Amino acid sequence: MSVDPAWFQQQGEDASIFASVYSPFESDAPQRIAVAVSGGGDSMALLHVLAGLVRQTGQQLHAVTVDHGLRAASADEAAFVCDQCAKLGVVHETLRWERTATTGNLQDQARVARYDLMSRWAADNQISHVLLGHTATDQAETFLLRLGRASGIDGLSGMRPRWTERGVTFLRPFLSHERATLRDYLTRHEVVWIDDPSNEDIRFDRVKARQALIALAPLGISVADLNRVSQNLHAELDVILAAAQDAATQIVSLDRGDVVLDCARFAALLPALRRRLLVRSIMWVSSARYAPRARSIARVDAAITEGKSTTLGGCRITVKDNGARVSREFKAxxxxxxxxxxxxxxxxxxxxxxxxxxxxxxxxxxxxxxxxxxxxxxxxxxxxxxxxxxxxxxxxxxxxxxxxxxxxxxxxxxxxxxxxxxx
Incomplete structure (x- = not known):
């Protein structure tokens, strides 16, 4: 499934774009891959690039659209994507979020539902990789959003280029390309796309971040600069995560769904590493998507130090015989x-x-x-x-x-x- 390097050179201005999308599959190319397409410019560019690339690799390309039903035009946008996929000879499917009564952050719930629907769909269709159209511009906006929330190194290191849910790997091959670069690609190839009107709605934080990027430009702070900051922080984060993983191999044992921590060795760790072990233990046992608040983790850390049992996030933390056992709480x-x-x-x-x-x-x-x-x-x-x-x-x-x-x-x-x- 390898592609002749000469083919990339023949793509002219598009060579780097095709190379970025091909890069994750250079050494290991699964037969069936998918692309998430909303109809917006970034995902339409990824669809178009992949359609051309799989003609060289021989892979089977599928496309998927999630219709959240949050806007009146969402069904029409899904139909637009279906029509464009048909023209490219790409199999397409629309997944609909059957939303029940929700409270709290609706946008976040929609995002969680989107990845859950896509991972289940991919697994059911023996698709191992799903590609997403997030760009370097999205990465810069994410950095500003998290900076505004006083995020630590985890948040400021940006969106991950790849991760796995339910055995399905999600990839973001466009994180090295700015949105304007992809718009130029679409224009050159006369590819149509849909502009989401909410992208201009200043009630949304991401739109405010987009405006902030424009305001920062006169100061010499660009999308590329913010991406380099995220990349630098990501490199430092990898060191911290490696240290925490090494500590886990010495301190953590897994017992049929429970996590057991060696209390003596746990107490000897730096506070930052203890925090990471506790967060991962609770998230793993509870299958939570988000880490508990730092204050709550500090409370659990103190309880373990004092030899006391406690609960957090649908988990029981029981201290006995120099072991702190993190297990599921029955009511959860x-x-x-x-x-x-x-x-x-x-x-x-x-x-x-x-x-x-x-x-x-x-x-x-x-x-x-x-x-x-x-x-x-x-x-x-x-x-x-x-x-x-x-x-x-x-x-x-x-x-x-x-x-x-x-x-x-x-x-x-x-x-x-x-x-x-x-x-």
Whole structure:
């Protein structure tokens, strides 16, 4: 699937754009890839570039649009993308966010839903990589937004060029190109796109950041400058994350969904490393997308130092015998249900004789009574209550974590890697 370097040279002004998109696949090119397309200029440029590139690599390209239903024109925009994909010979699918009553930050909830929908769709279609059209200009705007929130090094290091959700890798190949560069590409190739009217609405923080970039230009502060700052901070962050990961290998042990910290070694760490281990432990156990507040983490840190148990973010932190165990809190999973083929509680995957009549729920007290030998598992009772079980209505079918397998197995599908707080 390699591309002859001479082909890139033949692309003239577009050579660097094609090279950026091809770069993630130079050493490992999956057969099926996808591009997220909203109809805006950046994603339309990525669609057009990929359509040309896969003719050289032989990969199968799919396109996906998420219709959040937040604007009256969203359905028409999805239809526009579908039409453009058809002209390029690219298979397209629209995913719709079935939104229930929401409170809080609607834009953030829409973003979370977007990635959740896309990762599930990609996994269902055996697509391993989804490419996104974020640019260097987006990166600069993100830097300013996070600077305004007094973010630390995690936030100021910018958007990650790649990450994985539900086994699907998301890539941002345009982070080295400014939005104006892609607009020039679109104009050269007479590619049409849709301008989202909300991009001019100053009620939105990102629009204000866009205006701030213009205001900063006379001071000699450019998109490229802000990107270099993010890149420098990212390099420093990588050192911190590596140190935290090294500490985790010495201090952390995983026990069937729980995290156990060696209290003596934990206490000897620098406060910044202790904080990162606690954040990752709680986020891993709870499958939370965002780190707990620093004040809350400091409270948990103090409790562990004093040998006291506490709770945070749907987790129990229990201190006993020089170990601090971070486990799920039962009330956080009491109502959590899923089909047996789905990921349960964000990280558990079960395998066995699947049936649509079955579902996964926490073992709970009713399940515990049906497992008289649960103590042989060696897990604390509070942890056992939160383990995944297969149910048929009110009848327990299997509890694989505590030995009642009945043909079922359970495994954690989330890696315990130390990640940036802003991931």
């Amino acid at each position: 999973v009491r109502d959590e249900t899923s089909g047996t083929r789905e990921i349960w509680d964000g990280r558990w995957q079960l395998a066995g004789p699947h049936d649509k009549a079955l579902e996964i729920r926490a073992l709970g007290l009713a399940g515990l009574r049906a497992c008289p030998d649960w103590r042989q598992s060696g897990l604390p009772r509070a942890s056992v209550l939160c383990t995944p079980a297969v149910w048929s209505n009110d009848r327990l079918i299997a509890a694989p974590v505590v030995g009642r397998s009945n043909g079922w197995t359970a495994q954690i599908v989330a890696d315990f890697h130390i990640l940036p707080f802003a991931h």
